[in-house]
Amino acid sequence: MQLFDAIKRRQSIREFDKEKVSDENLKLILEAAYHAPIGRAAYSRYELLVIKDEAIIEDLAKKIMRIGILLKHPFFHAPLVIFVTGKANRERLDGCDTGCLIQNMMLAATELGLGSCFLYTISEIINGHPKLLNALGLPEGNTVMSAVVIGHPLQKDLPNKDRPGIKTTIM
Numbered sequence: 525m526q527l528f529d530a531i532k533r534r535q536s537i538r539e540f541d542k543e544k545v546s547d548e549n550l551k552l553i554l555e556a557a558y559h560a561p562i563g564r565a566a567y568s569r570y571e572l573l574v575i576k577d578e579a580i581i582e583d584l585a586k587k588i589m590r591i592g593i594l595l596k597h598p599f600f601h602a603p604l605v606i607f608v609t610g611k612a613n614r615e616r617l618d619g620c621d622t623g624c625l626i627q628n629m630m631l632a633a634t635e636l637g638l639g640s641c642f643l644y645t646i647s648e649i650i651n652g653h654p655k656l657l658n659a660l661g662l663p664e665g666n667t668v669m670s671a672v673v674i675g676h677p678l679q680k681d682l683p684n685k686d687r688p689g690i691k692t693t694i695m
Contacts, residue, residue: 530634535685537639538600540675545576545604549636553606553674556632560624563617570621570669573607573660581605587656593649600641602673607660612667622669629672639677646671 545553557572575581581599588598599605606629608622626642633640647668650656657667 527631530631532684533682534630534634534640535682536641537675537677537682538641539678540600540602540639540673541678542603543676545638545674545676549633549638550574550576550604552636553629553632553638556628557606557625560621560628562621562624563614566621569618570608570610570625571663571666572625573609573662575605575607576603578603584656584659587659588646588649591649591653591656594645598643598646598649599673602641602675604674605671606674607671608669609660609662609666610669611665612669618669626670626672629674633674637676638674640672640674643671643673 554572554574558567562570575584581603584605585598588594608625610618612618630640630642647670650660650668660668662668
């Protein structure tokens, strides 16, 4: 698959089978993140927390659901969760950087035949509850910026989604 094919095929996947993401594919996905554009080349501001242990994912999911904000599994039973973390003090730029990191990982996942879903609300939930933040073992002062779940889609060969397009003015 080429870049534009991956861009057109990428869509949010919220149902995964139980198959794990291979270490080789994880390495490629992380490499895609490492090549994401980061404002002012401030790569050291961010850390990726990769969770592929099913027991840890399920324990964190239960803790999040106990809070009562989310009624469904927050990670959609995906076998891989990657949190983008760091010191949040450049709100607009942090959001842009996080989006670039996650988009690169999602496009790499699509290229590899995997599904993914960008999780934003999860950062607000975890950052708003110190026990959840502590459960991730982040360095002092770091917060969750966002996360992405990745796995093998339950439904194979999903059709390309028709996108409504964005109003564009060319001057």
